[in-house]
Amino acid sequence: MSVIYSDAWYEDMKRLINGSEQLAKLAPKIRIAFSLEVMGDGASPYVPKDGGRYFLLAIENGKVTDFCPLPERHDGKGLNFRFTAPATIWEGVAAGTNDPIRCGLRGQIKVRGDMKFLMENADAVKLAIDLYGHQVNTEWPLGAPPYVHA
Amino acid sequence: MVATHLMATLDTRPDVLPVVLVGDDQASGLADMLRQFIEQTLAESPRKQRQARSLSGATLFRSAEDDDLCVCITFAGDHIELRDEATPPVGLPAITADFLTIAHLTSGQANPFWLLARRRLQARFTIRQVPFLLRLLRFMRIERHAPSNQMETPPLPAGPNLPEPGEEAPRTR
Numbered sequence: 001m002s003v004i005y006s007d008a009w010y011e012d013m014k015r016l017i018n019g020s021e022q023l024a025k026l027a028p029k030i031r032i033a034f035s036l037e038v039m040g041d042g043a044s045p046y047v048p049k050d051g052g053r054y055f056l057l058a059i060e061n062g063k064v065t066d067f068c069p070l071p072e073r074h075d076g077k078g079l080n081f082r083f084t085a086p087a088t089i090w091e092g093v094a095a096g097t098n099d100p101i102r103c104g105l106r107g108q109i110k111v112r113g114d115m116k117f118l119m120e121n122a123d124a125v126k127l128a129i130d131l132y133g134h135q136v137n138t139e140w141p142l143g144a145p146p147y148v149h150a
Numbered sequence: 151m152v153a154t155h156l157m158a159t160l161d162t163r164p165d166v167l168p169v170v171l172v173g174d175d176q177a178s179g180l181a182d183m184l185r186q187f188i189e190q191t192l193a194e195s196p197r198k199q200r201q202a203r204s205l206s207g208a209t210l211f212r213s214a215e216d217d218d219l220c221v222c223i224t225f226a227g228d229h230i231e232l233r234d235e236a237t238p239p240v241g242l243p244a245i246t247a248d249f250l251t252i253a254h255l256t257s258g259q260a261n262p263f264w265l266l267a268r269r270r271l272q273a274r275f276t277i278r279q280v281p282f283l284l285r286l287l288r289f290m291r292i293e294r295h296a297p298s299n300q301m302e303t304p305p306l307p308a309g310p311n312l313p314e315p316g317e318e319a320p321r322t323r
Binding site for chain 1: 181190250254256
């Protein structure tokens with residue numbers, strides 16, 4: 001069990017994805033870089049209300065090569081996808097209380113990138129986000145979502 | 151009805167068919183992703199442009215994951231409009247499927263008739279709407295640039311500058 005957004009948590013996530021043989025088979029063999037943007041919304045105790053947390057997730061040959069926090073918003077260079085959502089939504093996904101597909105379809109998670117690529121690799125995407133949402137044992141020292149004021 | 155918030159494609163090349171998303175930032179993710187998908191499809195293929203210009207009609211896309219989500223796509227010849235419909239218009243053909251099914255359909259990994267037979271794809275239409283629906287499905291299907299026996303996904307070029315949400319969709323191929 002690791003604390004949300006801690007170094008150990010990033011490593012746990014990385015190990016989790018890299019441990020999936022199915023994802024290794026399904027994922028494209030090329031390098032894909034994602035930026036995940038967690039925007040403060042006043043409800044999450046882990047992200048300042050007017051701030052944000054930014055991550056880089058890079059997958060190559062079906063394995064995570066990078067999953068790390070960024071000091072600021074990614075400038076887009078070398079990036080294939082950008083996923084942006086309020087902290088409450090992301091943390092709900094991490095806690096397994098929000099369905100990420102439904103959040104994406106509703107627009108709670110904004111997706112920018114090559115939609116054709118997303119469609120062609122939808123099975124891998126679905127598997128990766130299912131792993132993210134349902135299998136990490138995250139510790140929430142300041143309280144777990146859903147938040148009272150969300 | 152006149153739309154109060156419109157977000158048209160920023161690709162202003164005269165030969166590119168405009169794609170209009172009604173509702174701007176208030177639009178659903180389904181509508182927004184369909185908009186990006188159609189824009190990117192049109193930008194990359196003159197053949198898809200011709201197909202889209204020749205289409206005339208509207209259809210409803212419904213999400214199997216969320217009953218509240220319904221997007222109306224209208225092909226008007228000189229533009230394509232996407233609009234969330236809280237109360238879907240009666241009489242339009244409708245397609246209902248989950249995210250994976252839509253992905254398999256558009257990427258050519260599954261045949262629409264196979265999906266219909268297994269009820270993974272549900273469609274409501276009249277006989278007169280069949281030609282339009284078939285042409286729409288053909289337009290939505292991703293073109294294969296690689297030989298059909300090449301299983302590996304073509305590489306995305308490095309360094310696309312992704313825009314802010316609401317700006318022009320990236321061209322990654």
